[in-house]
Amino acid sequence: MKRVQSYGKHEDIVLRAHIELSRSLIKIRAKEIVWLSERDLTLPQFGILESLYHLGKLSVGQITKLTLSTPGNMTxxxxxxxxxxxxxxxxxxxxxxxxxxxxxxxGSEIIKSIFPTHVENLTGWYDKALNEEEVQTLSRLLRKLEKAQ
Known part of the structure; x- marks a missing residue:
């Protein structure tokens, strides 16, 4: 087996964390996409409906930022x-x-009927690996990372 090149101790740790974060998100997103497709929704559609349901009327620009989408895709x-x-x-x-x-x-009825199960799904997926304190720590660290960008 080929030996992995090192880019420095700290850099290797950062790379490993980034890879694990990306893999975790991809796996969770894949489960979400399958679950939503069974309800005739895409992940971006769900994001818009959920935002409008919980936040009320929003501009297209606000929704684009909230859902991390692009103007072309949003259209x-x-x-x-x-x-x-x-x-x-x-x-x-x-x-x-x-x-x-x-x-x-x-749209409200759809989100109202599926959102509790969405929350249960996420909770179950996280609870397989993390306890409540670890989830709180993860959330705090990810917010810290996001704010630093």
């Missing part, structure tokens, strides 16, 4: 959600150039 996702009757597109009362998104009653 397609919004059109698909609108065609399913799950959201409405409105014009901002303050600035007619800004489009606002609002969840419909049907």
């Amino acid at each position: 397609v996702i919004v059109k698909n959600l609108q065609s399913k009757g799950l959201i409405r597109i409105l014009t901002s009362e303050e600035d007619r150039r800004i489009k606002m998104l609002e969840i419909t009653d049907e």
Whole structure:
């Protein structure tokens, strides 16, 4: 077996942490994607519906930032959600150039019915490996890492 090259003790630790973080997220996301597809939703669609359900009416720009999406991708996702009757597109009362998104009653019912199970799924996946204190520590450390960028 080929010996892995070292880039320095600290650098090797950072690389290992990054690889493990990425692998963990990819595995959890894969489970989420399968679960959501069984409910006829994509992960980005779910993100928009969940944001609108919990936060209320938001601009397309706000949703794009919240869901870590791109404007081009957001256009397609919004059109698909609108065609399913799950959201409405409105014009901002303050600035007619800004489009606002609002969840419909049907969209609200979908999120209301599936979100508790989504939370149970995430809790179960995390609880397989981490206790409550470890999850709190992980959350705190990831927020610290995010804020440093």
